[in-house]
Ligand code: FAD
């Protein structure tokens with residue numbers, strides 16, 4: 001793979017951009033691989049990448065039923081933060097956030113990581129107590145957050161109305177090194193690096209069955225024929241329940257649509273990310289100038305990968321009191337993705353009842369930010385057959401043992 005650089009841009013400009021290589025290859029599937037990863041979202045691609053980079057395993061195929069990054073990875077609102085409450089969460093979310101700091105250099109792809117700061121507004125006394133508690137837990141965990149006053153909120157976000165009639169801003173949990181990144185570039189960067197290591201990324205290849213013998217996985221049936229493997233990683237977010245069904249086990253997961261919308265582009269108005277979890281709304285401004293807006297997850301299980309009008313109304317109604325300027329914006333587009341929610345709002349990185357078959361899911365409304373950390377931990381699980389320190393708490397057995405990792409407050413929009 002030829003590296004991207006300022007020199008390469010100048011060279012290609014001089015020859016009418018005729019010399020760029022394809023970023024990743026599109027090979028035909030081989031009959032067998034050492035590891036098959038199902039799902040070319042960020043988590044599946046990062047799993048493959050760290051299998052190669054950290055464990056030297058490159059005989060890997062990533063199978064994708066649509067196009068890579070076309071699931072939630074390309075549909076999310078790109079908020080990156082690690083201000084979770086429990087120690088196990090802080091460890092994996094902060095590992096992921098720290099990997100975002102150097103991701104562009106690591107992947108040689110500009111993922112536009114923008115650590116502009118993320119704040120979660122406290123708009124009830126209950127939230128004030130909850131976020132002060134999180135800031136104290138984060139201090140012990142080595143995660144840099146602080147509880148800030150309404151005055152400081154107004155300084156950081158001049159367009160905010162802090163004296164709203166129903167939900168005045170009483171303070172906020174502030175993470176200065178949280179931010180955003182370009183979601184597609186994250187998927188493309190991992191795909192390019194995997195392809196460069198000789199891995200196969202096979203798009204338009206739907207897995208329709210899981211083959212097994214004597215309790216061990218032996219391969220998968222796909223829309224492009226049978227493919228054998230020694231180890232299988234299922235990393236399909238909102239489709240996890242369906243894939244687990246094919247492998248013969250059940251998951252404590254609900255599939256629900258989460259929707260978002262963007263406004264027409266406007267001049268720079270807000271240079272931090274703001275989440276208002278009591279009213280179910282959040283907002284940031286993209287580099288193009290659009291206000292990126294989202295709300296709570298749909299209140300009923302569904303597989304509809306699209307937006308809906310009632311949701312636009314609910315979300316905008318929730319936010320307009322705190323951000324009066326949005327009443328004058330035009331809506332540009334809206335969409336949805338299918339997220340995979342667990343009861344404790346924490347992920348599952350686990351062995352499964354089928355030997356050599358592993359699952360990574362349950363990131364729900366908040367898994368974009370964890371793509372590198374999750375891939376790192378999942379690669380270790382698949383390579384060694386046992387979870388390492390980052391994944392150990394997130395096994396499926398916690399649901400049987402009642403050892404929940406409750407992150408319903410930190411999950412924000414997933415209530
Ligand atoms: P996906 O990107 O969905 O990838 C799974 C892939 O598996 C898909 O490409 C799918 O086509 C493929 N697949 C499924 N079934 C099969 C099959 N049978 N065979 C082959 N392939 C299959 N998180 C944040 O951290 N911050 C945010 O601001 C944020 N905002 C969000 C906003 C919205 C509107 C949505 C929908 C989600 C948001 N999220 C956010 C959550 C985040 O997007 C997800 O947690 C994360 O992208 C999940 O990544 P993934 O790789 O697991 O899943």
Ligand code: PYC
Pocket residue numbers: 077079080081282294365366367411412413
């Ligand atoms: O997890 O930070 C998050 C998030 C924001 C919007 C959707 N998810």
